[in-house]
Amino acid sequence: MIEFISPELAQLVQQFIDYFINLVIEGGYFTVFISMTLESALILIPSEVVMPFAGYMVYLGKLNFVLVGLIASLANLLGSIVAYLIGYYGGRPLIKRYGKYILVREHHVNMTERFFNKYGEVTVLVGRCLPIIRTFISLPAGFGKMNFIKFVIYTFIGSLPWNYALTYAGLALGDNWEIILGYIRYLDIVVVLAIIALIVWLIVRKLRKRNQQQAA
Secondary structure, X not given: OXXXXXXXXXXXXHHHHHHHHHHHHHHOHHHHHHHHHHHHOOOOOXXXXXXXXXXXXXXXXXXXXHHHHHHHHXXXXXXXXXXXXXXXXXXXXXXXXXXXXXXXXXXXXXXXXHHHHHHHHHHHHHHHHOOOHHHHOHHHHHHOOOOHXXXXXXXXXXXXXXXXXXXXXXXXXXXXXXXHHHHHHHHHHHHHHXXXXXXXXXXXXXXXXXXXXXXX
């Protein structure tokens, strides 16, 4: 995610990385929960750092793999609900007026809203695995008054694979967990391509089914 943000934010992210490592060592699950809550509540905290290092702590035997992924996903849900409510009750004017105070850039919101409007509510599910989109996807869901129960289900389910994948990467790499930071952009690309392939497959499947019905 770091390559998608401004230089000043990138510097803040680097400072966060250095600070976060010490926090996880001391705070464990609580630090993971707070960090991932903030990430989904419109704060650009990189899960690509949080979860692999948590995976490294699993490797050291200090954290439990299942609990780490579950806690992170519940934290994503809590933060996403906050963002959803901001979008639902405050709308775009609130973000435009106060977003700068939490380093939320309007073009990020615009990009996410276009993505949501183009692909519909399912983006809340798949958007959890996309750079930048995953941080802001709850806003357009709130703007559009998406059904809250559906929003909660999609958000939680969509958070699980991303969090467990990054945690497993840190676990598998062990002492070399930081290697993943250099490949994050490629991981994002792979995820995007996989989602595009899934969308294409669903469209083709739907068209085939329609043609079969028409032939019958």
